Amino acid sequence: MENVLSIRALTKTFGKLRAVNSLNLEVKAGQVFGMLGPNGSGKTTTLGMLMGVVNPTEGAFSWFGEPPSHDVRKKIGAVLEHPIFYPYLSGQKNLELNAMVKQCPTENIARVLDIVELTERRNDRYKTYSLGMKQRLAIASALLNDPTVLILDEPTNGLDPMGIADIRRLIKKIAESGKTIILASHLLDEVQKVCTHFAVLKRGNLVHVGPVDDVGNGAEVVEVKASIANLNEILMTFPGTSTINHENGSCHVTLRTGFHSVDVNRFLFENGIVASHLQTQKRSLEKMFIEILSESH
Known part of the structure; x- marks a missing residue:
């Protein structure tokens, strides 16, 4: 153009x-x-x-x-x-x-x-x-x-x-x-x-x-809930896990490049765990805007 x-x-x-x-x-x-x-x-x-x-x-x-x-x-x-x-x-x-x-x-x-x-x-x-x-x-x-x-x-x-x-x-x-x-x-x-x-x-x-x-690109973050006490420990063994944060009783899993929410769900199922909530968190322009301004200090 x-x-x-x-x-x-x-x-x-x-x-x-x-x-x-x-x-x-x-x-x-x-x-x-x-x-x-x-x-x-x-x-x-x-x-x-x-x-x-x-x-x-x-x-x-x-x-x-x-x-x-x-x-x-x-x-x-x-x-x-x-x-x-x-x-x-x-x-x-x-x-x-x-x-x-x-x-x-x-x-x-x-x-x-x-x-x-x-x-x-x-x-x-x-x-x-x-x-x-x-x-x-x-x-x-x-x-x-x-x-x-x-x-x-x-x-x-x-x-x-x-x-x-x-x-x-x-x-x-x-x-x-x-x-x-x-x-x-x-x-x-x-x-x-x-x-x-x-x-x-x-x-x-x-x-x-x-x-x-x-705006929506970048590392994929998946919000996961399940009725087990050691969800955090199990998710840390998932090969696609980069980091895990806890918010409002949920695990927010930041995935490594190439991994997606469907891979998390499959991993949990293979370990006998059924997630009660599993949702990909899209990065908003607001979050990206704050990140950009923070990085430009």
Whole structure:
């Protein structure tokens, strides 16, 4: 896949504060790329530089293999902060103004309203919209010029559970249409549910980058319960056992490479033991995130 975005040694300092430190990153066409990190990690500053809102101190980046320019930025739609719309105008009228500013055909408005599922509310005043609807209208505005790339900064921030679910579904729908999406978030669940790839930033430094599908990889951990007193001793004799931890009356067995829960179950059965509970524990993004940040000290 071709690179949509290439970042080389991108750095931004504010006085003595190094908000982004020599960042190197690539985003390929069709990815939903999440920039994950706690508040103050440099996510928003990075997006600001990519959109020309913030000037880099050092380093460079390119979009579609070209240096940033007005023509290149026409291919990019962005929702960086809370958008500014006129509260007494309808969603339709607000988009008409945005289309005029962006020099986009007004014929695009009906299409983007349909994408964000606001067609039925297009003639209602913006001030009557819920926070989730306002965010969807902002995304509609960013899609007016049919961009190749969509950038979203904390797209579900402040939304209720229904609003969050709507935005997540919308992001997936837009990605399925072939667009590349870059989003910044501090919400682990959001990144795991909508992104294909992610990077972790900590105090301006890139500490991890890779596919979201890798989150569940690594050593397999199996939770085992059985009605015998010496379960721990028996499990320690299993050739696939690496370590055993005890939590809530269960044995959590970390397996060696190549061993799986079915092997544990077979071993117990061969030793005359029937497990009352045997379940593989998947590593969550939250656990991986904590591990990554801990390792980067």
